[in-house]
Amino acid sequence: xxxxxxxxxxxxxxxxxxxxxxxxxxxxxxxxxxxxxxxxxxxxxxxxxxxxxxxxxxxxxxxxxxxxxxxxxxxxxxxxxxxxxxxxxxxxxxxxxxxxxxxxxxxxxxxxxxxxxxxxxxxxxxxxxxxxxxxxxxxxxxxxxxxxxxxxxxxxxxxxxxxxxxxxxxxxxxxxxxxxxxxxxxxxxxxxxxxxxxxxxxxxxxxxxxxxxxxxxxxxxxxxxxxxxxxxxxxxxxxxxxxxxxxxxxxxxxxxxxxxxxxxxxxxxxxxxxxxxxxxxxxxxxxxxxxxxxxxxxxxxxxxxxxxxxxxxxxxxxxxxxxxxxxxxxxxxxxxxxxxxxxxxxxxxxxxxxxxxxxxxxxxxxxxxxxxxxxxxxxxxxxxxxxxxxxxxxxxxxxxxxxxxxxxxxxxxxxxxxxxxxxxxxxxxxxxxxxxxxxxxxxxxxxxxxxxxxxxxxxxxxxxxxxxxxxxxxxxxxxxxxxxxxxxxxxxxxxxxxx
Amino acid sequence: xxxxxxxxxxxxxxxxxxxxxxxxxxxxxxxxxxxxxxxxxxxxxxxxxxxxxxxxxxxxxxxxxxxxxxxxxxxxxxxxxxxxxxxxxxxxxxxxxxxxxxxxxxxxxxxxxxxxxxxxxxxxxxxxxxxxxxxxxxxxxxxxxxxxxxxxxxxxxxxxxxxxxxxxxxxxxxxxxxxxxxxxxxxxxxxxxxxxxxxxxxxxxxxxxxxxxxxxxxxxxxxxxxxxxxxxxxxxxxxxxxxxxxxxxxxxxxxxxxxxxxxxxxxxxxxxxxxxxxxxxxxxxxxxxxxxxxxxxxxxxxxxxxxxxxxxxxxxxxxxxxxxxxxxxxxxxxxxxxxxxxxxxxxxxxxxxxxxxxxxxxxx
Ligand SMILES: Nc1ncnc2c1ncn2[C@@H]1O[C@H](COP(=O)(O)OP(=O)(O)O)[C@@H](O)[C@H]1O
Ligand SMILES: [Mg+2]
Numbered sequence: 001x002x003x004x005x006x007x008x009x010x011x012x013x014x015x016x017x018x019x020x021x022x023x024x025x026x027x028x029x030x031x032x033x034x035x036x037x038x039x040x041x042x043x044x045x046x047x048x049x050x051x052x053x054x055x056x057x058x059x060x061x062x063x064x065x066x067x068x069x070x071x072x073x074x075x076x077x078x079x080x081x082x083x084x085x086x087x088x089x090x091x092x093x094x095x096x097x098x099x100x101x102x103x104x105x106x107x108x109x110x111x112x113x114x115x116x117x118x119x120x121x122x123x124x125x126x127x128x129x130x131x132x133x134x135x136x137x138x139x140x141x142x143x144x145x146x147x148x149x150x151x152x153x154x155x156x157x158x159x160x161x162x163x164x165x166x167x168x169x170x171x172x173x174x175x176x177x178x179x180x181x182x183x184x185x186x187x188x189x190x191x192x193x194x195x196x197x198x199x200x201x202x203x204x205x206x207x208x209x210x211x212x213x214x215x216x217x218x219x220x221x222x223x224x225x226x227x228x229x230x231x232x233x234x235x236x237x238x239x240x241x242x243x244x245x246x247x248x249x250x251x252x253x254x255x256x257x258x259x260x261x262x263x264x265x266x267x268x269x270x271x272x273x274x275x276x277x278x279x280x281x282x283x284x285x286x287x288x289x290x291x292x293x294x295x296x297x298x299x300x301x302x303x304x305x306x307x308x309x310x311x312x313x314x315x316x317x318x319x320x321x322x323x324x325x326x327x328x329x330x331x332x333x334x335x336x337x338x339x340x341x342x343x344x345x346x347x348x349x350x351x352x353x354x355x356x357x358x359x360x361x362x363x364x365x366x367x368x369x370x371x372x373x374x375x376x377x378x379x380x381x382x383x384x385x386x387x388x389x390x391x392x393x394x395x396x397x398x399x400x401x402x403x404x405x406x407x408x409x410x411x412x413x414x415x416x417x418x419x420x421x422x423x424x425x426x427x428x429x430x431x432x433x434x435x436x437x438x439x440x441x442x443x444x445x446x447x448x449x450x451x452x453x454x455x456x457x458x459x460x461x462x463x464x465x466x467x468x469x470x471x472x473x474x475x476x477x478x479x480x481x482x483x484x485x486x487x488x489x490x491x492x493x494x495x496x497x498x499x
Numbered sequence: 500x501x502x503x504x505x506x507x508x509x510x511x512x513x514x515x516x517x518x519x520x521x522x523x524x525x526x527x528x529x530x531x532x533x534x535x536x537x538x539x540x541x542x543x544x545x546x547x548x549x550x551x552x553x554x555x556x557x558x559x560x561x562x563x564x565x566x567x568x569x570x571x572x573x574x575x576x577x578x579x580x581x582x583x584x585x586x587x588x589x590x591x592x593x594x595x596x597x598x599x600x601x602x603x604x605x606x607x608x609x610x611x612x613x614x615x616x617x618x619x620x621x622x623x624x625x626x627x628x629x630x631x632x633x634x635x636x637x638x639x640x641x642x643x644x645x646x647x648x649x650x651x652x653x654x655x656x657x658x659x660x661x662x663x664x665x666x667x668x669x670x671x672x673x674x675x676x677x678x679x680x681x682x683x684x685x686x687x688x689x690x691x692x693x694x695x696x697x698x699x700x701x702x703x704x705x706x707x708x709x710x711x712x713x714x715x716x717x718x719x720x721x722x723x724x725x726x727x728x729x730x731x732x733x734x735x736x737x738x739x740x741x742x743x744x745x746x747x748x749x750x751x752x753x754x755x756x757x758x759x760x761x762x763x764x765x766x767x768x769x770x771x772x773x774x775x776x777x778x779x780x781x782x783x784x785x786x787x788x789x790x791x792x793x794x795x796x797x798x799x800x801x802x803x804x805x806x807x808x809x810x811x812x813x814x815x816x817x818x819x820x821x822x823x824x825x826x827x828x829x830x831x832x833x834x835x836x837x838x839x840x841x842x843x844x845x846x847x848x849x850x851x852x853x854x855x856x857x858x859x860x861x862x863x
Contacts, residue, residue, distance in 0.1 A: 303737060324741075325740075327739075333738065335738060341734050343732075344735050346731045346732075354724075358721060358725070359725075369720065
């Protein structure tokens with residue numbers, strides 16, 4: 001049988017980012033095909049190309065064996081390709097049925113909704129979904145909105161349905177519901193591409209799996225022929241990290257202590273976290289993306305409230321403290337997403353350098369900023385941390401990714417922190433910059449700083465960390481000392497198994 | 500290490516607004532010609548009316564202060580990431596408060612040293628009441644997530660009707676004359692400032708001071724820096740321990756305050772009592788002024804002058820009766836549309852440039 005979809009050598013270049021690098025994807029008719037990969041691996045980009053939202057820089061797409069050009073989402077739907085986005089695309093102010101017929105070919109000047117509404121309700125009933133076609137989308141729950149989107153795609157005649165991280169926003173019960181619908185669609189002969197980075201979900205529902213890593217596709221595998229560890233490793237990869245000279249491991253007093261920490265939230269919530277990090281050590285936090293690492297960082301830095309448990313920093317109870325009070329404890333945070341958090345890309349390098357300390361002497365005097373010191377400070381950090389920039393007045397967003405990361409690193413490390421949270425500090429960096437960042441982190445450790453290194457790159461953690469903790473579904477599966485490092489064991493823990 | 504702006508960057512920044520205004524004027528002339536009127540005569544009236552004599556120039560410049568203040572009302576909020584369409588309403592509130600002070604304060608035994616103390620009180624009252632009006636939208640935003648665009652537009656209507664009520668036949672400040680209006684102001688700004696016989700008052704100096712304050716606040720002060728961080732990237736602000744909500748509240752108060760000052764300067768300079776619709780669209784013109792000036796203090800000052808010319812030239816064209824004043828509104832609308840479009844032109848220019856840079860960087 002001809003595969004329903006073949007995407008061949010797809011390349012997509014964004015300004016500064018190669019999001020898809022010769023991706024190949026073959027999907028069989030009537031199957032549920034998983035597309036896995038870390039955040040930023042290029043999954044959404046690939047699917048947006050399939051759905052006509054982006055045009056590929058090069059590559060070809062075969063649908064039912066014929067080469068096709070997809071010029072727009074409308075065109076994609078006409079050819080039988082539907083997609084439910086990671087971020088829903090329904091219009092909240094309109095009713096369900098208005099959303100369904102929106103952009104449908106053949107709409108009259110005056111909308112005829114009645115027939116469509118009846119047909120849509122009937123379609124919903126087939127999948128055990130109760131739908132009020134005249135309810136406003138803004139009144140629906142997230143799970144309901146998602147079901148409306150799926151149904152809308154089917155209603156418009158989708159043969160191939162793309163679901164981009166549909167479970168990320170759902171409760172476990174809703175996930176079960178979703179899987180039922182997906183199975184029924186499969187029985188009816190429809191094909192589904194299911195995006196997720198959760199191993200258990202993929203094994204629960206999928207036939208075939210393709211992993212994307214750093215924009216490149218790995219050879220597809222069948223669910224029957226693979227296992228969690230193999231997938232975890234495919235996603236996380238075995239990048240080669242150069243060894244960094246480290247001083248002797250000589251841990252001092254406890255800097256961070258977490259006791260039975262829980263947070264709320266349907267997914268990625270922390271579940272009884274106990275963790276200690278001492279002066280002069282790097283604790284590596286390994287795990288597949290989306291297993292609570294972000295929640296852990298947010299809880300420590302005060303960006304989300306914990307629902308129970310205690311967090312101490314240098315012996316002070318900081319549970320429920322404001323982010324600024326926590327930063328004031330000489331905590332530095334190199335965030336995972338530097339564009340979203342770590343810097344203000346529309347501000348100058350110089351202004352970004354004072355993001356955390358602008359309100360303190362000598363960065364400011366009274367109500368005013370101290371322009372002279374701010375310039376000296378920026379010049380010094382730019383030189384010391386080798387940030388390549390035409391000037392300290394340059395907009396931070398115009399620097400290359402590596403130099404942006406050095407900017408953030410320089411700002412955070414020049415505050416002489418006692419505790420450093422480094423989240424994916426080398427993601428997207430080239431070898432030179434990676435090595436530099438690693439040297440800096442090790443230097444902080446040797447100086448007596450405590451470092452929490454969150455990374456999905458197993459080898460990065462193995463190279464740098466003095467101890468390794470593995471996270472899975474909001475829990476810490478275990479903490480290994482250096483002499484117990486064992487890749488198979490860590491891989492099992494990342495997949496949720498502990499012997 | 501100083502910033503190197505390429506000549507292309509500078510050109511595009513300066514040229515786009517000029518081209519936008521030029522094209523709008525040409526479109527306006529085409530419109531006039533289509534209506535069968537003499538374009539030459541109309542344009543003559545326009546420039547004669549706006550700039551024909553020193554007094555005319557002074558009259559034109561008297562509109563600069565309110566335009567500057569309403570532009571700042573928009574610009575300040577936008578720097579904090581909030582789209583304040585409410586300068587019109589804030590203008591009313593500021594005007595009402597200042598007007599009431601100018602009517603009633605002299606009777607309360609407040610020393611009238613050449614009216615200066617009363618005027619100072621009027622300014623303060625105008626700033627605070629405009630500010631509180633802006634704060635309502637800010638509060639609705641931080642407490643309930645209500646969209647500032649929508650709430651400020653709503654508050655504009657409320658402000659305008661509130662004014663109509665206050666000075667209407669059943670209102671507390673109706674003067675009993677048979678027309679909906681308040682009593683006359685006992686104190687107001689002295690006209691003929693700088694240019695004898697013109698409508699100019701010292702408020703133009705206040706406008707310039709406000710621009711200086713705007714610059715110093717956002718680029719030299721801690722609080723202004725904080726507000727800009729919130730405006731550009733609120734998640735980064737949270738990460739840095741900056742309180743996003745309190746900055747939004749302060750920004751809306753300040754924005755509203757400047758909107759209020761616009762009302763103060765217009766009412767106590769150009770009018771003699773509170774009337775039903777005393778704004779003549781200043782609140783909305785301010786948005787265009789701020790955008791045309793690209794939120795830059797100097798840019799705002801210059802485009803306020805330009806809009807003052809458009810406003811008074813248009814008025815003169817209309818007064819001559821050769822063409823309907825609605826045509827003038829249409830020309831102003833062209834300017835606004837083209838100004839907004841020019842912002843997109845610039846964005847597109849920057850985007851293409853970034854892509855080019857990325858490509859060459861890869862090629863190296
Ligand atoms: N419109 C865009 N412009 C520039 N870069 C983009 C754009 N969309 C995605 N990217 C970048 O492409 C990469 C892949 O992103 P994406 O496909 O969203 O990953 P995933 O869905 O696997 O998490 C990321 O580095 C992202 O920042
Ligand atoms: Mg995605």
